[in-house]
């Protein structure tokens with residue numbers, strides 16, 4: 001339960017609403033007491049009339065009318081207060097849910113790439129949706145029903161004891177049994193519904209994947225196989241749902257049975273004690289019958305609340321695991337600074353923590369401000385890793401990455417990231433308009449600036465070809481751009497940021513050579529004073545760079561400018577000849 005202590009700060013934050021809720025709950029419960037009390041009184045009046053103890057019919061009538069008036073008025077008051085009780089407790093729980101979701105989301109934003117590699121997206125989503133909803137059950141309904149049960153129990157039972165202590169004892173005997181039984185049942189229901197949820201989430205993932213990959217499924221003609229896999233999974237889901245329903249079906253019969261037993265006890269014990277003269281009026285029995293029914297749900301809810309609190313604790317434990325994680329990339333400098341763009345790697349080695357793959361081994365090179373570096377090499381040779389280290393998505397395992405002569409970890413993280421325009425290998429676009437996707441690089445950019453960036457990335461003409469032009473929505477409910485168009489929108493996004501350093505990770509692979517050359521020409525025009533690092537498989541992208549590095553299994557195989565490397569007659573020269581041949585043929 002110590003996990004739930006984390007939530008105390010929210011209880012403190014919303015203390016006044018909660019105190020108000022508590023006061024309202026107590027008042028609402030007190031008013032509910034009037035109904036049994038006045039029904040009991042009315043029974044006694046009628047009994048006295050039928051026994052001939054009262055002979056004035058109008059007196060009986062007016063007393064009954066008064067009692068009815070009191071019952072209606074107090075029940076109405078209690079109903080209004082119950083409404084406000086929900087308004088306080090449940091509204092506070094929604095506020096806490098909102099605060100907690102924001103806190104988790106903020107933490108997600110702070111955590112580094114490593115965290116995302118280690119945890120599946122489904123888990124991240126679950127923490128922020130399902131786990132938070134379960135925690136809300138503790139801060140909302142569990143707290144509200146807890147307070148309600150407690151106040152009702154204290155108020156009703158103390159009143160019952162003062163009226164007829166022995167009868168109270170017998171009446172209450174079945175109630176703890178009810179509470180324990182409901183607790184056991186709730187635990188069983190929760191276990192089974194967790195299984196149902198898990199199956200539902202795999203079923204959702206399966207369906208989602210098969211819809212996203214529908215073109216692969218159809219082209220391979222594996223629809224029957226996919227359908228039969230789906231059938232197996234949904235069959236399993238049906239079975240688990242039936243198992244859940246079987247336990248749920250016990251809930252109400254069990255409650256009815258135990259209420260029935262309590263009622264019988266009140267009638268039997270109450271009746272015999274009345275005959276023995278130990279209870280003075282019949283009204284007490286009627287009153288007690290109503291009390292038993294009033295107490296049943298709160299007592300049953302003790303078991304339900306207990307299991308709800310246990311579940312919330314488990315969820316909060318999972319949330320705390322994420323909240324307590326420190327980002328592996330920390331900001332050590334608060335000094336915002338202007339970055340010029342000189343880059344230097346000094347004996348840099350880097351090993352990915354999750355796979356233990358050493359992607360870079362003792363790499364050293366320098367790119368002066370305003371120069372262009374091209375990185376080439378076979379797939380998996382560590383090209384993208386170099387860009388990730390420049391953007392400080394990771395820190396080097398050994399050696400130093402310097403920007404303007406300063407180690408990247410000594411530079412203010414925000415200043416560093418602001419000065420970099422990174423275009424990743426897989427262009428990621430949001431389900432938003434094209435203009436907003438470009439504006440992502442600079443949210444304050446005007447429409448003219450967006451158009452200018454798109455022109456420089458050679459994608460303006462394509463965009464103008466769409467019916468809604470820059471307002472064309474991308475993604476699931478919008479249009480799908482071709483691979484090359486996506487890459488160019490992603491480049492426009494980096495350009496609009498007007499960064500000091502541009503990092504292009506093989507981001508023109510889906511573009512034909514002519515367009516590629518056009519883009520590079522434009523880039524050179526607009527970025528003459530920017531430092532550029534370009535990863536490419538094409539010599540055409542690399543040859544005009546000031547410096548070229550050829551990587552092989554994390555090590556520098558060759559380096560120099562285009563002429564130097566042609567003379568070295570190694571990997572670069574072979575690639576150059578091959579790509580020249582291809583262009584000519």
Ligand SMILES: Nc1ncnc2c1ncn2[C@@H]1O[C@H](COP(=O)(O)OP(=O)(O)OP(=O)(O)O)[C@@H](O)[C@H]1O
Pocket residue numbers: 117352353354355357358359377378379380381382383384385386425
């Ligand atoms: N996030 C990661 N976690 C673990 N290992 C990784 C990660 N990214 C890359 N690697 C590994 O590091 C090595 C270098 O990868 P990197 O992406 O830098 O190569 P690359 O030269 O850019 O390849 P490509 O040309 O195919 O993009 C590879 O062996 C790869 O499997």
